[in-house]
Amino acid sequence: MAVVACLLVAAPVVSASGQAGAGHKGFHAAVGLGSGSLKLTCDGCSNSSENGTAIMLRFGGAIRPGVVLSGEINGWSKSYDDGTTGTVSWINFVAQLYPNPASGLFVKGGVGFGGLSAEDGHDKVETSSAGAIVGAGYDIHLGRSFSLTPYADYLYASKGDAKFNGTTVAFKLGASLVHLGIAASWR
Numbered sequence: 390m391a392v393v394a395c396l397l398v399a400a401p402v403v404s405a406s407g408q409a410g411a412g413h414k415g416f417h418a419a420v421g422l423g424s425g426s427l428k429l430t431c432d433g434c435s436n437s438s439e440n441g442t443a444i445m446l447r448f449g450g451a452i453r454p455g456v457v458l459s460g461e462i463n464g465w466s467k468s469y470d471d472g473t474t475g476t477v478s479w480i481n482f483v484a485q486l487y488p489n490p491a492s493g494l495f496v497k498g499g500v501g502f503g504g505l506s507a508e509d510g511h512d513k514v515e516t517s518s519a520g521a522i523v524g525a526g527y528d529i530h531l532g533r534s535f536s537l538t539p540y541a542d543y544l545y546a547s548k549g550d551a552k553f554n555g556t557t558v559a560f561k562l563g564a565s566l567v568h569l570g571i572a573a574s575w576r
Contacts, residue, residue, distance in 0.1 A: 412451075412453075412454025412455060412487070412490030412491060413451035413453075413454055413455070413456075413457055413487065413490060413576060414451045414454065414576075415450060415451060415576065416448075416449075416450050416575075416576070417447070417448070417449050417450060417451065417457050417459065417574070417575070417576045418447065418448050418449075418574070418575045418576075419445065419446070419447040419538060419572040419573065419574040419575070420444075420445070420446055420447075420572060420573050421444065421445035421446075421447075421538070421540060421570040421571060421572030421573075422442075422443075422444055422445075422570055422571065422572075423442075423443050423444075423445075423540075423568055423569050423570020423571060424440060424441070424442065424443060424568075424569055424570070425440070425441055425442070425443030425465040425566045425567065425568040425569075426438045426439070426440050426566065426567045427439045427440075427441060427465050427467075427475075427477060427564055427565070427566050428564065428565050428566075429505075429562065429563070429564050430548055430562070430563040430564060430565065431548065431551075431560065431561060431562045431563065432560070432561070439467055439475070440467075441465050441466055441467030441475070442465070442466055442467070443463065443464065443465045443566065443568040443570060444463070444464045444465075444570075445461065445462070445463050445464075445540075445542070445568070445570060445572060446461070446462045447459045447460070447461040447462075447483065447572075448460055449461075449483070449485075451576075453490075454487075454490035455486060455487040455488070455489075455490035456484065456485070456486060456487075457484070457485040457487075457495075458482070458483070458484055458485075459482075459483045459484075459485065460480070460481075460482060460483070461479075461480075461481050461482075461483045461499065461501075461522070462478065462479070462480055463478065463479040463481070463522070463542065463544055463566070463568065464476065464477065464478040464479075465477045465478075465566055465568070471509065472509050472510055473507055473508065473509040474507070474508060474509075475505075475506070475507045476505070476506050476507075477503065477504070477505045477506075477546070477564050477566065478503070478504050479501060479502065479503045479504075479520045479522065479544050479546065480501045480502050480520075481499040481500060481501030481502075481520060481521070481522045481544075482499050482500060482501055483497050483498070483499030483522060484497060484498060484499060485497040493527045493528035493529060493530060493536065493538075494525075494526075494527050495525065495526055495527070495528070496523075496524070496525045497522070497523065497524050497525070497526075497542075498521075498522065498523045498524075499521065499522045500519070500520070500521050500522075501519075501520050501521070501522075502517060502518070502519065502520050502546075503517065503518055503519070503520030503544070503545070503546025503547075503563075503564065504516070504517040504518075504546070505517075505546065505562055505563075505564055512553065512554055513553075513554055513555075514551055514552070514553055514562070515551070515552050516548075516549040516550060516551045516552065516561075516562045516563075517549055518546050518547045518548060518549030518563060519546070519547045519549075520544065520545060520546045520547070521544070521545050522542055522543070522544045522545075523542070523543050524540055524541055524542035524543060524568075525540065525541055526538050526539060526540030526541070526572075527539060527540075528574055534575055534576050535573070535574070535575055536573075536574040536575075536576070537571060537572070537573065537574070538571065538572040538573075538574045539570075539571050539572075540568075540569075540570055540571070540572060541567070541568070541569050542566075542567075542568040542570075543565070543566070543567055543568075544565065544566040544568065545563075545564075545565045545566075546563050546564045546565070547563050548561035548562060548563035549561060549562065549563065
């Protein structure tokens, strides 16, 4: 009976500590891991996608209860059997909008730069260009300032001049990435 009474008293406290509250304020950070499906954009590129590991790192702050501005880094990587490693990364300025500041649902968008590289130990192909991101997620509040956040992002890097072993070649290369992941988020 005493255990039941303690649970009845403690349940509202635990539930309240996991609630989103009246909105967002102060510092925000998130670290995410997931899978990404990458598609290269270039003349003569195949229309296929490659799956690989994708990561996300975001730091920023709330400017209003429903608006968080952040710097965000996203990356994708895959190693191939022939020894080639492909890497794509983005650095973006991102705005997260919470339609209902007390809810965990958000949409986001941002602009920045994307970079691509592939190397096999001898040769390297690389490019950098303008980039953008759109996405959505949901903060599942597990404590007053901690959430697990499933998210889906679409990232784009426009075609940029490719370099082969440091020399610009007459070839443009870009990429798009669909990234599904889960993040640990602090606010």
